Amino acid sequence: MLPPRPRWARRGRQAAERSVERSRLSPRDLLTESVAGILQRPARSALTMLGTVLGVGTFVAVLGLTATASSQIDTRFNALSATEVTVEDTGGDQPDLLSNAFPTDADRRIEALNGVRDAGVYWPVRLGPDEVVGTVPPGATSGTAQGERAQVIAASPGVLAAAGPRLTQGRIFDAFHDRRAESVAVIGSGLAGRLGITTLETAPAVFVGGHPFTVIGIVDDVQRKADLLLSVVVPRTTAERIWGGPESGRRAAMLISTDLGAARQIASEAALALDPAHPEFFKAVPPPDPRTLRGNVTSDLDQLFMLLAGICLVIGAVGIANTTLVAVLERASEIGLRRALGARGRHITTQFLAESGALGALGGVIGTSLGTVTVVAMAVIRDWTPVIAPVTVVAAPAIGLATGVLAGLYPAWRASRVQPAEALRR
Incomplete structure (x- = not known):
């Protein structure tokens, strides 16, 4: 049977446990570490963001071009059906x-x-x-x-x-x-x-x-x-x-x-104007409202282009996940040192999630800007009126952020599982 530990040893252990429990990662430190991690390899970070930029940019451009094209389809259908x-x-x-x-x-x-x-x-x-x-x-x-x-x-x-x-x-x-x-x-x-x-x-x-x-x-x-x-x-x-x-x-x-909008009025007057004595000899037929066809065309465009945007977002997420995982492996010694100095597993997880989320959010902002410019440029070239829903512009950076966070979940979990002693031996 082992003898009881001295009082000073027990007090030292309790102090060390309290020190570990009190360790925390402030938002300022989290931001600083995330920015430092991103800027440590700027070229890799830019290439990592590229997938999200393409995905979000395609998302914004698709919704904007679809809305713009649908507006033109509506205008042309209405012009024909009303004249x-x-x-x-x-x-x-x-x-x-x-x-x-x-x-x-x-x-x-x-x-x-x-x-x-x-x-x-x-x-x-x-x-x-x-x-x-x-x-x-x-x-x-x-x-x-x-x-x-x-x-x-x-x-x-x-x-x-x-x-x-x-x-x-x-x-x-x-x-x-x-x-x-x-x-x-x-x-x-x-x-x-x-x-x-x-x-x-x-x-x-x-x-x-x-x-x-x-x-x-x-x-x-x-x-x-x-x-x-x-x-x-x-x-x-x-x-x-x-x-x-x-x-x-x-x-x-x-x-x-x-003239625009006069078709139904003319249809009601034509038979009587042609033969007031026998208007029953004629049947005026205004063109049917192509609302169903117009809705089907718009729906098909939406589904096709949304599928393309989703594929681009998946590619961007895979790129962020892959690069973040490689960064975890390369920075194992850094992670081990931070863990040895008192960083908890959740702190490491939060840091890597913040880095991947920042890459996704920045890619979302850039992609939103490029997508908006694409819609406006295409509308100017085609002499159309650009149509972009405000909710699309607001939601697109959030989609980039969500893509980055989801892509960083597994690498961040891997980073939190790194053992300090094993990492420091590498």
């Missing part, structure tokens, strides 16, 4: 009695309504099985005698104006051509390419069956009625002279472009 009306010829209760219920001055009647920009009547021409579109008459042995099976649309001048065409060459036909039933045509650029028409300087013609039409315009793009790009558009009176009017099952319709 276009289609009027269908239903023929009333007896649709076979009238081949065309639209009056000859239908364009003028609708354009007299307040808020209407352009309006025109059109219908698809029914061609025979042997009537094709080509650049030489049928029976010729040279050129593209075989022709193309293309749609021919009879249209009043207001249809092309309402469609908002972008011409690569030439012009659209007007009231003069329509009034005189001129044999002229406007074709889409896709059909022109297939027919080999590259210039209008030689006054090229297209043949529909055996009927020649001088091409006076080539349309490259339209804001409305995209099927015009693959069609041959001829004056309405010319089509009536050659093929007759619209037939049952392929009745005429009217395309109306309006």
